[in-house]
Amino acid sequence: MLTLSARAQNDIEAELKASSDEHMREELGVNPVTSPSIATLLNDLESFRPAPLHLLDATSREASFNNRLQTALHFGSLVADGFILTIAERPKDVQDVGKELIRQARALGIGERLTKRSKSLLDLSDKGDWIGMRQELVRTQEDVENTMMELRDEEMAHMVSLGGWLRGFQVGTTSTAEKYTPAKADILAKADVIDYFIDRLETLNPDLKQTEMVTALVEGIKKIRIVLIETQGVTPTEAQVAKLKQLADEAHAIATARVDEEGRFTKSPNP
Numbered sequence: 001m002l003t004l005s006a007r008a009q010n011d012i013e014a015e016l017k018a019s020s021d022e023h024m025r026e027e028l029g030v031n032p033v034t035s036p037s038i039a040t041l042l043n044d045l046e047s048f049r050p051a052p053l054h055l056l057d058a059t060s061r062e063a064s065f066n067n068r069l070q071t072a073l074h075f076g077s078l079v080a081d082g083f084i085l086t087i088a089e090r091p092k093d094v095q096d097v098g099k100e101l102i103r104q105a106r107a108l109g110i111g112e113r114l115t116k117r118s119k120s121l122l123d124l125s126d127k128g129d130w131i132g133m134r135q136e137l138v139r140t141q142e143d144v145e146n147t148m149m150e151l152r153d154e155e156m157a158h159m160v161s162l163g164g165w166l167r168g169f170q171v172g173t174t175s176t177a178e179k180y181t182p183a184k185a186d187i188l189a190k191a192d193v194i195d196y197f198i199d200r201l202e203t204l205n206p207d208l209k210q211t212e213m214v215t216a217l218v219e220g221i222k223k224i225r226i227v228l229i230e231t232q233g234v235t236p237t238e239a240q241v242a243k244l245k246q247l248a249d250e251a252h253a254i255a256t257a258r259v260d261e262e263g264r265f266t267k268s269p270n271p
Contacts, residue, residue: 038079038138038141038142038145038161038164039138041161041164041165041168041193042079042080042083042134042137042138042164042168044168044172044187045080045083045084045087045168045171045172046087047172047183047184047187048171048172048175048176048184048187049087049175050175050179051084051087051088051171051175052171052174052175052178053084053088053090055170055171055174056081056084056085056093056171059077059081059256061078061081061096061097061100062100062103063256064107065107066259066260066261067259067261067263068107068108068156069155069156069159069208069213069214070213070255070256070259071104071107071108072108072156072157072159072160072163073159073160073162073163073166073255073256074104074163074255074256075101075104075105075108075144075160075163076141076159076160076161076162076163076164076165076166076167077163077164077166077167077252077255077256078097078100078101078104079101079137079140079141079160079163079164080163080164080165080167080168080171081097081167082094082097082098082101082121082133082137083134083137083168084171085097086130086133086134086137087130089128089130091125091126091128094121094125094133095121095122095125098118098121098122098125099118101114101117101118101140102114102115102118105144108144108148108156110144110147110148114140114143114144117136117139117140117143118140120136121133121136121137121140124136141160141161141164144157144160145157145160145161148160155200155204155205155208158197158200159200161197162197162200162201163255165193165197166221166248166251166252166255167252169188169224169244169248170245170248170249170251170252172184172187172188173188173241173244173245173248174245174248174249176188176241176245177238177241177242177245180238180241182235185235185236185237185238185240185241186235186236188228188231188236188241188244189228189231189232189235189236190228191225191228191229191232194221194224194225194228195225197221198218198221198222198225201214201217201218201221202218208263211259211262211263211264212259212262212263212264212265213254213257213259213263213264213265213269214263216254216265216269217251217254217255220247220250220251220254221251223247223250224244224247224248224251227240227243227244227247228244249271250269250270250271252271253269253270253271254269257269
């Protein structure tokens with residue numbers, strides 16, 4: 001009787017798991033063709049120098065929400081903030097973000113998986129390893145997405161990605177509006193990415209999609225898309241960038257607004 005070595009058996013099991021995970025992600029609408037890579041989205045942030053750190057400093061990292069959707073959006077936003085802070089080489093702030101990511105992950109019910117990542121982020125911060133910290137932040141978000149996929153919680157996995165993209169887009173439009181260059185403006189004009197996130201929002205659970213907060217968020221992101229479509233094939237003008245910044249600020253304010261248990265705003269989300 002033929003038997004497999006332990007290594008061969010492990011290789012087969014790993015291949016089967018990878019195949020199973022890929023099949024599950026395809027079922028849930030997540031694949032390399034339709035899903036924007038978090039690494040790609042975050043790496044774009046390196047082009048927006050100097051980073052508008054005043055935007056990050058004005059936002060509460062310790063914000064808590066009474067629903068998983070906004071918690072997921074905030075988690076993604078924190079990952080983007082952490083990436084920007086590594087570009088600005090602010091280790092203490094990166095450490096604070098790492099600690100807050102653990103707290104937010106616990107609120108999402110997946111904290112145990114990220115404890116190791118947080119410790120690694122702190123160690124890399126102590127060493128001043130900026131590239132390593134960025135890689136660890138990417139892995140952190142990927143871990144969250146993969147864990148949620150395993151739990152069949154694909155809606156929240158998409159919201160984590162949306163939160164990271166929206167924060168990055170807000171940072172990009174702010175940086176470009178404050179110091180306009182055609183090169184930075186060109187990076188903003190990616191309608192295919194926003195189409196993906198609009199589609200994810202449109203396929204949310206109907207009860208969630210119909211809440212006041214989600215309705216306003218969808219409307220706000222669609223307004224961004226209208227301006228981006230106008231810029232396809234041409235470099236966005238300073239006026240268009242200013243408009244995109246305004247809309248990004250409004251959408252981020254909606255994503256972080258206080259809502260009641262029915263998803264209704266408790267006060268105006270206008271920034």
